Amino acid sequence: MDSSTKLAGKKILVVDDDLPLLQFLGEVFNFFGCDVSMAESGQRGLELAAEQPYDLILSDLVMPGELNGAQFANAVLQQKPDTAIIFMSGYVDDKMEINERLSDIPIIQKPFRKRELLTQIDLVLH
Structure with a gap:
């Protein structure tokens, strides 16, 4: 099963203050059939995460x-x-506070290719 099949129907929240990147990721996830929400802070x-569950959160x-x-x-x-x-x-x-709870969260370095992002998503959602 490829990434596009795995992503179809997933609820994804993207949080980033870089509006062009936010828009690009929204388009990518919409292309794969995701229900995507975007937050600029x-x-x-x-607030969005408290309102509903998400299958994946991608955050700056x-x-x-x-x-x-x-x-x-x-939080x-x-x-x-x-x-x-x-x-x-x-x-x-x-100065980032990467505590024990956050130490297992993967970090993808910007700029990244779509394939890198999809590979990381596959690993997290397996």
């Missing part, structure tokens, strides 16, 4: 605002510990 992502690690990616993921996992999350990052800030 960790706070908005948390470094975001401005009240919640960076690590804080956002921590989601406190409410829904089985949530599948993948971090995206152009760089990893030394």
